[in-house]
Amino acid sequence: MDFRLTPEQEQFRDSVIAFSRKHLAPGARERAHASGYPWDVAKLMAGQGLLGITIPAADGGQGGSLMDAVIAIESVASVCPRSADVIQAGNFGPIRVLAEYGSASHKNRFLKKLLSGETVISVGMTEPDAGSAVTDLKTSATPDGDGYRINGSKIFTTHSAYADVILTYVRFGPGVGGIGSVLIPTNAPGVRRGKPSTFMSGEEWAELHFDNAHVPADMVLLEEGGFKKQIGGFNVERIGNASRSLALGRYAFERARGWALERRQFGKLLAEFQGLQWKFADMKMQLDAAQLLLYRAAANADRGFPSPDETAIAKAYCNRAGFDVANEALQVMGGLGYSQEELVEYCVRRCRGWMIAGGSIEILKNRIAEGVFGRSFSQR
Numbered sequence: 001m002d003f004r005l006t007p008e009q010e011q012f013r014d015s016v017i018a019f020s021r022k023h024l025a026p027g028a029r030e031r032a033h034a035s036g037y038p039w040d041v042a043k044l045m046a047g048q049g050l051l052g053i054t055i056p057a058a059d060g061g062q063g064g065s066l067m068d069a070v071i072a073i074e075s076v077a078s079v080c081p082r083s084a085d086v087i088q089a090g091n092f093g094p095i096r097v098l099a100e101y102g103s104a105s106h107k108n109r110f111l112k113k114l115l116s117g118e119t120v121i122s123v124g125m126t127e128p129d130a131g132s133a134v135t136d137l138k139t140s141a142t143p144d145g146d147g148y149r150i151n152g153s154k155i156f157t158t159h160s161a162y163a164d165v166i167l168t169y170v171r172f173g174p175g176v177g178g179i180g181s182v183l184i185p186t187n188a189p190g191v192r193r194g195k196p197s198t199f200m201s202g203e204e205w206a207e208l209h210f211d212n213a214h215v216p217a218d219m220v221l222l223e224e225g226g227f228k229k230q231i232g233g234f235n236v237e238r239i240g241n242a243s244r245s246l247a248l249g250r251y252a253f254e255r256a257r258g259w260a261l262e263r264r265q266f267g268k269l270l271a272e273f274q275g276l277q278w279k280f281a282d283m284k285m286q287l288d289a290a291q292l293l294l295y296r297a298a299a300n301a302d303r304g305f306p307s308p309d310e311t312a313i314a315k316a317y318c319n320r321a322g323f324d325v326a327n328e329a330l331q332v333m334g335g336l337g338y339s340q341e342e343l344v345e346y347c348v349r350r351c352r353g354w355m356i357a358g359g360s361i362e363i364l365k366n367r368i369a370e371g372v373f374g375r376s377f378s379q380r
């Protein structure tokens with residue numbers, strides 16, 4: 001067993017950090033507070049080969065491993081936390097499910113533009129009455145002529161305010177077995193964006209309404225019975241979510257460490273107070289433990305989807321560690337940490353959301369407990 005990156009991985013990490021320092025360090029703070037999607041960053045990253053890292057070269061990607069994508073997202077986040085969202089959207093989210101299960105025509109129509117940073121895709125699972133209990137979703141796909149009529153609503157969909165296409169979980173029939181997914185272009189007739197809103201992190205989202213929206217039959221990504229495959233792909237999204245939690249916690253930690261070596265009170269450096277040294281020791285232990293769990297899940301996946309159990313453990317742990325560390329880093333920086341002069345408060349706000357998004361910590365712990373006891377526990 002070797003806990004170090006390979007020389008190739010180190011080289012890749014260093015090249016992404018160098019690229020990020022050159023292109024993303026300027027304006028990193030402003031980017032975190034800007035609305036909309038950073039399209040300029042997306043195009044830059046496309047040019048650098050940082051979108052579609054795990055997507056096969058035949059489909060326009062880089063043919064790399066999940067670890068490569070994790071290294072990329074961590075390296076970008078270490079310089080510009082907000083830009084890591086572009087790595088997420090271009091590698092870990094619904095784009096990966098589209099690349100895995102999409103037809104040649106789906107790839108031709110959507111994937112090319114996604115990989116060139118011109119468009120972005122969202123995943124619409126959550127509904128007003130189906131959050132953690134996602135299999136309660138009601139959005140229906142009813143056969144009609146040469147396609148389907150879609151009716152229902154989605155909420156909290158990341159990037160929904162400007163996405164080109166929504167990978168939408170729908171119900172073709174009753175029960176879990178009736179769930180599948182459809183690609184719905186946001187300009188399709190019957191698709192309507194409702195009330196815009198923002199999360200505490202500043203991320204924008206809009207309600208999505210499908211009012212008898214018609215999609216041709218070839219827009220079906222996964223037919224009924226596809227829920228398990230869908231969630232298998234969603235574990236990749238969870239790894240990206242865990243990576244950003246950890247990376248933003250680490251970003252805040254590094255800022256606080258630098259500050260503790262600079263700021264003097266009572267005639268001493270902050271780093272010289274034992275009460276603060278122990279905070280740093282606790283932060284460091286959490287970061288290191290989270291890192292190992294994240295790399296285990298990513299490295300074991302290689303070019304495939306990560307294991308559900310290792311992903312659940314990595315995400316739950318990284319979400320908690322990222323938030324706790326960012327929050328402690330803010331405390332160490334005092335008023336400056338709480339101010340928008342620094343990105344530490346942004347890291348705290350972003351990390352808070354990942355404890356809920358993509359399978360809350362509680363739901364992941366339910367899954368982990370099932371592994372512990374070797375049986376499933378109905379939540380109903």
Ligand SMILES: Cc1cc2nc3c(=O)[nH]c(=O)nc-3n(C[C@H](O)[C@H](O)[C@H](O)COP(=O)(O)OP(=O)(O)OC[C@H]3O[C@@H](n4cnc5c(N)ncnc54)[C@H](O)[C@@H]3O)c2cc1C
Binds near residue numbers: 130131354360
């Ligand atoms: C930043 C952010 C981005 C998001 N992006 C997307 C997106 O792109 N696409 C999308 O479809 N959705 C998205 N979501 C929605 C997200 O998936 C849901 O918020 C999440 O699944 C929880 O659902 P809920 O908010 O309805 O909470 P609820 O399901 O109502 O849960 C409320 C609380 O109860 C807990 N709880 C519920 N059931 C159990 C149980 N059985 N055991 C123990 N505790 C339980 C939950 O953990 C939570 O703490 C996003 C959310 C956030 C915060």
